[in-house]
Amino acid sequence: MKLTTRGRYAVMAMADLALFKDKGPTSLTDISLRQNISLAYLEQIFIKLKNKNLVRSVRGAKGGYVLQNSPDEIKISNIISAVDEEIKMLNCKKESKKGCNNKSTKCITHNLWDQLDQHINNFFEKVKLEDLVRKNQTLNK
Amino acid sequence: MKLTTRGRYAVMAMADLALFKDKGPTSLTDISLRQNISLAYLEQIFIKLKNKNLVRSVRGAKGGYVLQNSPDEIKISNIISAVDEEIKMLNCKKESKKGCNNKSTKCITHNLWDQLDQHINNFFEKVKLEDLVRKNQTLNK
DNA sequence: TTCAATTCCTACTGTTTTAGTCTGAATTAA
């Protein structure tokens, strides 16, 4: 797994976007102020979100970003994997060096990490942006 | 959350211990060879496991480590939290600086991280060392 | 009694990752 502030900020920012989605493009400046996240950092993050087609940009004054899809179609997993890369437990040894590689059999804990991985991914797959915006609501399903 | 090689190694080593638990104390040298983990690193890890009373040590020649409890009583969560410290999603901003602190209301994503946290912890709570040793078995419950 | 195998303890270190910052360009509404 991998979950850093970038991922958290991305989710916060996307939620913010969802909240104000009827008011035209939302500028990063606004998000920066509302969510208390550095503007420059947000810019970095939004480039990635844009590349993954989660948002659409409107350049120039009065510009900003707009969600590509409606909040109930955007999975949290999409957001996080867009900015944080791999959501994998099984990095173990980066292939090359020691570890599972030379031994042909998987080590005894392999299944464990694999299942945890699925577990976490399932979680993020189930939760949609919409669920965050519909506040006070329990995310349990 | 927090899961590093230390945590993984710890689980592997404990599983190894469980496998050979009937053969008296298991030395770290043995584990090192079988699991392909640096001896010095294992030592570091086992100090922690010992401090958390997960294993008992036998010093001197023919010494080694022994599980404190039977494998079906040892939760994976115990092992990981013993060596990796906090298993928390909600580190956000280390209290002091920007973030949730000054705002009295929780930010919109708070629940999300909180629930993920519980989700992961539940997972590790349910799986016991025993489950790893009983190989090829599915961990799903 | 000696020695080799072991745990114990603590400090150190190289590398990678994280969490940003900084600079400057391109675009466009007003």
Add this chain to the structure above:
DNA sequence: TTAATTCAGACTAAAACAGTAGGAATTGAA
């Protein structure tokens, strides 16, 4: 024309990670 904005990429300080290194203490066995 200008101010607000996105776009792009290089840079960096600090922290975390993944181990090493060196030596002391203990003890079973030769």
